[in-house]
Amino acid sequence: ETGVTQSPTHLIKTRGQQVTLRCSSQSGHNTVSWYQQALGQGPQFIFQYYREEENGRGNFPPRFSGLQFPNYSSELNVNALELDDSALYLCASSLDGKNIQYFGAGTRLSVL
């Protein structure tokens, strides 16, 4: 157990819809990173939030956006869903973004 929780566990959406995924970080951690993992691939970095500000972004379009709240929990929002957005979405929390990242179990998103 890492103390990082994600919700929901599974989600099914249709193309064009919007989705919000949630992450509760480990107690005391102020940084959350989001990753996308397509089937058979390693996780790919989407972006990181540190103290409520975006602190780095991977090669993902603007329709992928996020928020971090004062309690350091976080949301990942994806607009205009595409079929290729079907993946496991992982969040990881860490202290100050420079130390060990602890991952949640992920949210499995299926876009039909």
Add this chain to the structure above:
Amino acid sequence: DAKTTQPTSMDCAEGRAANLPCNHSTISGNEYVYWYRQIHSQGPQYIIHGLKNNETNEMASLIITEDRKSSTLILPHATLRDTAVYYCIVRVGEGGSEKLVFGKGTKLTVNP
């Protein structure tokens, strides 16, 4: 792109040591080597990390060559529960944002 190269798959007998190699020939002097593993349908689990000295914890040992161009993760007594995809990662820091760049990892199968 990932900065590491790992074999696609490996097998190991239960109770024997599993030695997982990783090449990271372009590693910079201040970059750490991290190892994570991902058991099917779960989030990645942190195992160990190091800079240039060998490291050991309750899960594994990490041996880094003197030139730091390669490393080996050692699971001293592999069990069936160690069957997973193992990722060797060079932590990349850009502008204060620390992200993990995953490759495809090594699929380790521990056989009874």
